[in-house]
Amino acid sequence: MNSTPGGTLSRPVPPLGPAADTNAADTNAAAPSARNDLTAALRDSSSVGLGLFPLGIAFGVLVVHAGLSWWWATAFTALVYAGSLEFLLIGLVVAVAPLAQIAMTAFLVNFRHVFYALSFPLHRVGGRFGRAYSTFAMTDEAYALTTGRQARSWSGRRIIWLQVLCQVYWVAGATAGALFGALVPARLVGLDFALTALFVVLAVDAYRARRDVPTPALALVCALAARFLFPGQMLLAATALFTAGLLTRRALTRHRTPAPKEPTRA
Amino acid sequence: MPDTPYLLAAIGVSAAVTWGLRALPFAALAPLRASAVLHHLSERMPVGVMVILTVYALRDLPLTSPMRAVPTAVALAATLGLHLWRRNAVLSILGGTAVHVALASTLFAHP
Numbered sequence: 001m002n003s004t005p006g007g008t009l010s011r012p013v014p015p016l017g018p019a020a021d022t023n024a025a026d027t028n029a030a031a032p033s034a035r036n037d038l039t040a041a042l043r044d045s046s047s048v049g050l051g052l053f054p055l056g057i058a059f060g061v062l063v064v065h066a067g068l069s070w071w072w073a074t075a076f077t078a079l080v081y082a083g084s085l086e087f088l089l090i091g092l093v094v095a096v097a098p099l100a101q102i103a104m105t106a107f108l109v110n111f112r113h114v115f116y117a118l119s120f121p122l123h124r125v126g127g128r129f130g131r132a133y134s135t136f137a138m139t140d141e142a143y144a145l146t147t148g149r150q151a152r153s154w155s156g157r158r159i160i161w162l163q164v165l166c167q168v169y170w171v172a173g174a175t176a177g178a179l180f181g182a183l184v185p186a187r188l189v190g191l192d193f194a195l196t197a198l199f200v201v202l203a204v205d206a207y208r209a210r211r212d213v214p215t216p217a218l219a220l221v222c223a224l225a226a227r228f229l230f231p232g233q234m235l236l237a238a239t240a241l242f243t244a245g246l247l248t249r250r251a252l253t254r255h256r257t258p259a260p261k262e263p264t265r266a
Numbered sequence: 267m268p269d270t271p272y273l274l275a276a277i278g279v280s281a282a283v284t285w286g287l288r289a290l291p292f293a294a295l296a297p298l299r300a301s302a303v304l305h306h307l308s309e310r311m312p313v314g315v316m317v318i319l320t321v322y323a324l325r326d327l328p329l330t331s332p333m334r335a336v337p338t339a340v341a342l343a344a345t346l347g348l349h350l351w352r353r354n355a356v357l358s359i360l361g362g363t364a365v366h367v368a369l370a371s372t373l374f375a376h377p
Contacts, residue, residue: 051359058363067267075273080280084319093268093276102276106283112315113284117291118308135289140319147312190337190363190370196323197345197362201355203316204346210313219314223321234325238318243307246314250306 034157041161044154048141048205049166051198052083056173058191059086063174064181066094073178077171081137085109087195112239113138119147125156137163144202149209218245337374341366 056077063073068090076086085106092102120143125134142163145151154162207216219242226238268276298304324342328334345362349355 047355051355054356054360054363068273072273075277079277080284082280082284084323085280085284089276089280093273096268096272099275099279103279103283106280107287110284110287112318113288114291115307115311115315116288117295118304119311122292132289135292136285138288140316144312144316147308189375190341190366193338193341193366193370194359194363196320196338196342197359197366199316199320199323200342200345200362201349201358203313203320204349205355206313206316210309212310212313215310216313216317219317220321222314223318226318227321227325231325235318235322238322239315242314242318246307246310247303250303 037155037158038161040154040158041165044145044151044158044162045165045169048145048198048202049162049169051194051201052141052166052169053173055083055194055198056170056175057177057180058194059083059090060174060177060179061181061184061191062087062090064178065184066090068094070175070178070181073174074171077174078167081167081170082106082110082139083170083198084140084195087192108233108236111236113143115239115243116143119143121146121151121154121159124154125159130156130160134160134163137167139163139166140202141166141198144206148205214249215246218242218249221245333374337366337369340369 059077060070060073063076064070076089080086080089088105088109089102092105116138120138122131122134125131142159145162145166146154146159151159203216219238222241222245223234223238226234226241230237295304324338327338341362344365345358348361349358352358
């Protein structure tokens, strides 16, 4: 049980000195690490992170095919940086949907990120700016990569580099896709499957980290139930059902199995 | 066609809501972090969330007209198969998407 350093989330950051901030102090302590962290992050991001590049291309193509200028693809991906929301956003802005509806969609689609705070290793990231960026860039991909078993030893800088690289792949892919989108025939449909494929890959990788069948099975049931019972608010309903299901299962299994470590008194 | 101020406002609203949802819970959940229940949840959340997102991405699959769902079904099988076989995310995503684009824009193209 070495995964959650309990209660260290809001570890007080030492006051910033005039010249040296906390990161500089860290660098001196752990000598050659700054360069290594970038190299390591390049390796960490080479799997799922690089998948963001073709996904970004798909997004860029869709932006220009929707009739927007190419640089909007860059602006969207650089400033919003929430893949699934951005795909939905294209349809909303083209229809000139009210801002309140956009805010609501953003809330519903990204509400799941509330739960990411439970396991995302933000406590390892130092510095106010680092933390701000790390939360800004806490995408599904960053979450999936940094909560895996292999990520338990990663330093804060390595996590930040990973997030920066993922965003670079995403923004670069979207810009390239938008620039070359005009050359892609409109008949070339189905590029948006890249997003589905990304989630399939992330799900398989998350399963491999914990070979626990009931959890994904429960999630599948909840997702399907939400899809048909609450189609308008599917993500929110599915996440809520899934959380409730996990809590119920935990309560039931705890009651059924007698706690083995407690000494029995006759 | 949307104008520039509207698009900027749309980006601003989306960015603010998204960042708020990502950043604020760290402050709100901080006192609960040592809780055993939350630890239990946080260990099981990742795989479940990704399964839910996969179903979400497939929510518009036309189940009533199976022919239109064929490209997606085949591409899904291709992605899964590639990933179980090679464990290479880029290959799986590119391969699955290529299969989908190829099928959806040729054999299964609908006007």
